Amino acid sequence: MNVKRYNYEAQFAGISGTVEQAIGKALLSGNYILGTDVDSFEADFAAYCDTRYCIGVNSGTDALILALQASGVAPGNRIAVQANTFFATVAAICLTGATPVLVDACPETFLMDLDKLATLDALDFILPVHLFGLATDMDRLLEIAGQHGAQVIEDCAQAHGARWAGRPVGSFGRVGCFSFHPSKNLAAAGDAGGCVTGDATVDQRLRMLRHLGQAEQNDHTIVARNSRLDVLQSIVLRAKLPSLDEWNQRRREIAARFRVGLSGLPVSFQAEGEPGTHVYHLFQLATDNRDALLNALLAQGIDATVRYPVPIHLQPAYAHLGHAKGDFPVAERLARQLLCLPIRPDMSDAEADGIVEAVHHYFEGASGHAA
Numbered sequence: 082m083n084v085k086r087y088n089y090e091a092q093f094a095g096i097s098g099t100v101e102q103a104i105g106k107a108l109l110s111g112n113y114i115l116g117t118d119v120d121s122f123e124a125d126f127a128a129y130c131d132t133r134y135c136i137g138v139n140s141g142t143d144a145l146i147l148a149l150q151a152s153g154v155a156p157g158n159r160i161a162v163q164a165n166t167f168f169a170t171v172a173a174i175c176l177t178g179a180t181p182v183l184v185d186a187c188p189e190t191f192l193m194d195l196d197k198l199a200t201l202d203a204l205d206f207i208l209p210v211h212l213f214g215l216a217t218d219m220d221r222l223l224e225i226a227g228q229h230g231a232q233v234i235e236d237c238a239q240a241h242g243a244r245w246a247g248r249p250v251g252s253f254g255r256v257g258c259f260s261f262h263p264s265k266n267l268a269a270a271g272d273a274g275g276c277v278t279g280d281a282t283v284d285q286r287l288r289m290l291r292h293l294g295q296a297e298q299n300d301h302t303i304v305a306r307n308s309r310l311d312v313l314q315s316i317v318l319r320a321k322l323p324s325l326d327e328w329n330q331r332r333r334e335i336a337a338r339f340r341v342g343l344s345g346l347p348v349s350f351q352a353e354g355e356p357g358t359h360v361y362h363l364f365q366l367a368t369d370n371r372d373a374l375l376n377a378l379l380a381q382g383i384d385a386t387v388r389y390p391v392p393i394h395l396q397p398a399y400a401h402l403g404h405a406k407g408d409f410p411v412a413e414r415l416a417r418q419l420l421c422l423p424i425r426p427d428m429s430d431a432e433a434d435g436i437v438e439a440v441h442h443y444f445e446g447a448s449g450h451a452a
Contacts, residue, residue, distance in 0.1 A: 082435045083382040084423050091427035092268065096320045103316045113312050115292075122315040123275070125322055126259075129242075130251045132277040134284035137310025138291050141238045141260020144274035145173035147308060148234050148256035149206070151276075151286040154179050158205035161231075163193040164393050165412035166210045170236050171393050174208065181402065183394055185409040190352045191365065191419075192217050194411070195225065204229040211240035211250045214266070214332075214362040215354050219245045219253040234258065238274075239362040241267040242329045244355075251277045256287075261318055266332070266362050267325050269314040328426035332361040335424050335433050339364055342437030346444050363388060366440075367418040370447060375420055377443040383436055384423050392416045 093100065107118060119137050127135035138144050154160075156178030162170055164183040174181045182201060187194040193209050195218060207226050209217040217235075226233050233254035237243075241259060243250045251257020259265075261273035276287055289296055294305035336359070340350060348368045353359055368374060371387070378385040392412040394404035406413065422436055 082432070082439075084384060084428070084432050084436060085425070086384040086386065086423045087264065088425055088427050089263065089268075091425070092321060092324075094427075096324075100317060100320045103320070104313055107312050107316060115309055116312060118312045118319075119310050119315045122310075122319040122322075125319055126275060127277055129322060129325070130249045130257065130277045132252050132257070133279045133281070134277065136276045136278075136284060136287040136291060137315060138274045138276065138287075138308045139310060140272045140308075141258065141262060141274040142169040142173055143291075143306075143308040144238075144258035144260065144276050145170065145208075145234070145236060146176055147287055147290045148258050148276050148283075149173065149177045149179065150290055151283045152206070152232050152234060152255050154206065159203055160206040160208055161193075161198055161201060161204050162208045163210055163212070163412070164409040165191065165389060165415050166212060166236070166393065167238070167389065168393070168396065168398070170208065170210055170238075171399065175399075179206070181393075181399075183402070183404065183409060186411045186415060188411050188414075190215060190217075190354075191415060193222075195221050198222070199225050204231045206232050206234060208234050208236060209254075210236040210238075211243055213351055213365055214240050214243055214360040215351060216240060216243045216245040216250050216358055219248075219250075223253060238262075238265065240360060241265060241362075242325050243360045244358045252279070255280060256283060261314065266329060266360055267318060267321060270317050271311070271314060273310055273314040273318065275310065329360040330357075331426040331428075332424055333357070333359065335428055336361045336364050338430065338433045339366075339422060339424075339437060342434065343440055346440065348440075361424055364422045364424040365419045366422055367415065368420065369418060370444075371418050371420045373447070374440065374443050377446075378422075378436075378439055381439050383439055386421050388419065388421055390416050 123135040154177045158179040161182045165186045235254040235257040237250045238260035240250045257277045259275045261269040290305045291308040294301045294303040
């Protein structure tokens with residue numbers, strides 16, 4: 082069988098003509114930088130996230146950097162973040178001159194261990210990552226943040242449409258940061274990102290920070306970079322946004338099929354959260370046989386992969402943080418065990434069942450070989 086990790090063509094079913102027409106119009110108009118197309122997507126995505134404002138930027142990484150800057154981050158500020166996230170989350174902290182304070186993962190949720198977070202001292206910011214599509218317990222995290230007087234910036238790059246207690250991720254912290262990389266649940270046709278916020282002051286500052294520090298043309302009030310959401314990407318994103326909830330629901334259906342079909346095998350999964358809240362950007366299976374299973378699936382044409390095989394504290398770029406192997410044992414175990422099965426909203430039941438069958442076949446063969 083051949084099960085792809087991505088199927089971009091399927092994401093344009095029913096909208097390709099509209100997208101092509103809108104892009105053609107934009108190309109001929111010469112309206113390439115910001116403007117009405119970007120404004121329209123920002124308004125739609127802010128409404129989707131139940132926030133007042135959305136500010137489109139050129140990547141999820143810049144969304145994090147600019148969110149911290151707009152919130153007043155200062156060199157030396159201590160920012161709590163989980164040790165099993167993607168490289169860019171911690172890079173954004175370092176690039177602002179702040180200090181990452183790593184927190185181990187919870188073994189059930191694979192998210193920041195809030196019990197460990199609660200033991201830390203002197204935090205200026207907390208940066209939870211809604212990893213793999215599951216929302217962090219934002220009620221408890223905000224309570225901990227309040228005890229420190231710390232601001233909360235949410236990394237929602239893998240959680241478009243995920244919810245905690247009925248509210249969309251991104252609407253809890255001072256700023257919610259999204260990536261629209263082509264791999265995401267809401268995918269652009271290249272790099273793109275966005276920040277959402279309910280704070281008018283932060284909104285205004287973010288718009289200046291993405292636009293060379295300009296309040297008005299040629300009036301550069303602050304030193305800032307160029308990080309504007311591309312008009313063509315905003316057209317693609319706005320066309321796809323109405324399908325996002327339906328796509329996320331289909332991801333849940335496939336994930337449920339995996340969970341039932343793989344029950345009884347020597348594997349475990351990320352916690353599900355409340356019904357209808359996990360958006361399964363990635364479906365992660367944990368097993369001590371990770372690498373052998375990966376090779377077996379790839380040999381059968383199933384495009385499984387490994388995400389984050391080296392945790393943050395063991396990356397050479399973060400050696401200056403002074404951590405060693407064994408400092409964050411859950412993050413290290415997850416780095417050894419987690420395997421991503423393909424999951425797409427257009428995936429058929431037959432494809433999902435074929436993946437389940439292939440995993441069973443591997444473990445039956447491994448058991449027979451061991452016997």
